[in-house]
Amino acid sequence: MAIDSADIAVRTLRLQVDEVIRETADAVTLVLSTADGEALRYRPGQFLTVEIPLSDGSSAARCYSLSSSPDTGERPAISVKRTAGGLGSTWLCDTVTAGSALTTLAPAGTFVPARWDRPLVLVAAGSGITPVLSILKTALASHDGPVVLFYANRDPGSVMFAATLDDLQQRHPDRLTVRHWHESASGLPTATGLTDVVSGIAGADAYLCGPTPFMEVAQQGLLAAGVSPENIHREVFSSITTDPFDAVLVETSPGTGVPVSAEVEGDDHSFHCAPDTVLLDAMLAEGIDAPFVCREGNCGACAFTLVSGDVHMRVNDTLDQYEFDRGVRLACQSVPVSNALTIRID
Ligand SMILES: Cc1cc2nc3c(=O)[nH]c(=O)nc-3n(C[C@H](O)[C@H](O)[C@H](O)COP(=O)(O)OP(=O)(O)OC[C@H]3O[C@@H](n4cnc5c(N)ncnc54)[C@H](O)[C@@H]3O)c2cc1C
Ligand code: FES
Structure with missing residues (x-):
C-alpha cells in the first residue's frame, strides 16, 4: 500500500x-x-x-x-x-x-451548552471559572432559565471575577444564585455542600470545570441532588504536549480504505480513509481545513458528528456520555470500522 x-x-x-x-x-x-x-x-x-x-x-x-x-x-x-x-x-x-x-488557533471546544431551555447548574474551582463565566453571562443575557453557580476557591483573595459575579447577582436576583466556597473557612469542598445548594432544581444541565478531584466530588454532589449523569458536562484543564503551531506530518494511503462523505462547515467532501488512519489525518491530507489542536484526544477541538457508519476511538479524554450518545466523536482518534462513513463538522 x-x-x-x-x-x-x-x-x-x-x-x-x-x-x-x-x-x-x-x-x-x-x-x-x-x-x-x-x-x-x-x-x-x-x-x-x-x-x-x-x-x-x-x-x-x-x-x-x-x-x-x-x-x-x-x-x-x-x-x-x-x-x-x-x-x-x-x-x-x-x-x-x-x-x-x-x-x-481559532476558538474550539465542545464545552458549550447544546440547549438553553433547562435550569443551569455551574460548578467551578479556581481558574475553572473562565468557561463557566462565559456560559453564565450568555445564559443571563440571551436566555430565561434559573442559574446556580457554585464557585470554590482557597480564600476570598483568590476569587477571580468577584466584582463581576456580585454585579450579575444584583442585576439578576430572581434568576442567579451564586454560592462561594472558601477552603480557608470551610475546608475542601464536599459533595453535601454542593447538594445543599443544588437540591430543588429539577431537570438541570450541569457544567463543571476545575481540578479532577474537585470535579469527582462535585459530580457526587450533583448526582445526590438528582441531576442526571447524562446532563453533567466537564471541562478538563491540562497542558497539551503537542505543538499544533508546528507543521503537522500526516501519513495516509490515498484512495484506499473506506469511502467517507464529510460536510465540513457547510462544504461537502468525499475521500477515503484507510482502517489504520485517523479521520483527521485523512481529511488534512485531502486539503480539508478540519479543526484540531492537541491530536491527543483531550481538547475536543476536532469533534465531529457521526451521521452514518461507525468508528473506533483510540483515546477519549474529553467527550462525555451525553455527547457520545449524540454521535459526537474525535477525528484525531477515530479510525473507521464500517464499510462507509458520513460525518459532519459544524
Ligand atoms: C481546554 C482547556 C482550557 C483551559 N483554560 C484555561 C483557562 O481559562 N485559564 C487557565 O489558567 N488555564 C486554562 N487551561 C490550562 C492551561 O492550558 C495550562 O495547562 C495551564 O496554564 C498550565 O500551563 P503552564 O504552561 O503554565 O504550566 P506547565 O508548564 O504545563 O506546568 C504545569 C505544572 O507541571 C510542572 N512541570 C512542568 N514540567 C515538568 C516536568 N518536566 N517535571 C515535573 N513537573 C513539571 C510545573 O512546575 C507546573 O507545576 C486550560 C486547558 C485546557 C485543555
Ligand atoms: S485535536 Fe484535541 S481532541 Fe482531537
Whole structure:
C-alpha cells in the first residue's frame, strides 16, 4: 500500500492584547481584538490555543478558555491563572502587556451548552471559572432559565471575577444564585455542600470545570441532588504536549480504505480513509481545513458528528456520555470500522 506523507500548516489568528486586567495576585484577564477588526466568532465555553514562544526559538501551545461571552457585546478575553513553575501561564502573566500580539488557533471546544431551555447548574474551582463565566453571562443575557453557580476557591483573595459575579447577582436576583466556597473557612469542598445548594432544581444541565478531584466530588454532589449523569458536562484543564503551531506530518494511503462523505462547515467532501488512519489525518491530507489542536484526544477541538457508519476511538479524554450518545466523536482518534462513513463538522 502506498503511503503518502504531507506537512500540514495550521491556520492561525493574530490577536492584539488591548488591555491586561489583574483579577487576583495570581491571575490576569487579557482583553483581545483581531488584527483586521473583524469580530472573533466563538461560542460560550470555547477556548483559544495560544502559541508560547520559548527561549530557544521554538514554541509550545497552551489552551485558555474565553471568559467573555459572545452574546453581550463585550470584547473577547481569556483569563489565565499562574501555575507555579508553569511555562505558558508564567509567560502570559509576566510578559504580555497591552499592545502585545498573540498567535492563536481559532476558538474550539465542545464545552458549550447544546440547549438553553433547562435550569443551569455551574460548578467551578479556581481558574475553572473562565468557561463557566462565559456560559453564565450568555445564559443571563440571551436566555430565561434559573442559574446556580457554585464557585470554590482557597480564600476570598483568590476569587477571580468577584466584582463581576456580585454585579450579575444584583442585576439578576430572581434568576442567579451564586454560592462561594472558601477552603480557608470551610475546608475542601464536599459533595453535601454542593447538594445543599443544588437540591430543588429539577431537570438541570450541569457544567463543571476545575481540578479532577474537585470535579469527582462535585459530580457526587450533583448526582445526590438528582441531576442526571447524562446532563453533567466537564471541562478538563491540562497542558497539551503537542505543538499544533508546528507543521503537522500526516501519513495516509490515498484512495484506499473506506469511502467517507464529510460536510465540513457547510462544504461537502468525499475521500477515503484507510482502517489504520485517523479521520483527521485523512481529511488534512485531502486539503480539508478540519479543526484540531492537541491530536491527543483531550481538547475536543476536532469533534465531529457521526451521521452514518461507525468508528473506533483510540483515546477519549474529553467527550462525555451525553455527547457520545449524540454521535459526537474525535477525528484525531477515530479510525473507521464500517464499510462507509458520513460525518459532519459544524
Ligand atoms: C481546554 C482547556 C482550557 C483551559 N483554560 C484555561 C483557562 O481559562 N485559564 C487557565 O489558567 N488555564 C486554562 N487551561 C490550562 C492551561 O492550558 C495550562 O495547562 C495551564 O496554564 C498550565 O500551563 P503552564 O504552561 O503554565 O504550566 P506547565 O508548564 O504545563 O506546568 C504545569 C505544572 O507541571 C510542572 N512541570 C512542568 N514540567 C515538568 C516536568 N518536566 N517535571 C515535573 N513537573 C513539571 C510545573 O512546575 C507546573 O507545576 C486550560 C486547558 C485546557 C485543555
Ligand atoms: S485535536 Fe484535541 S481532541 Fe482531537
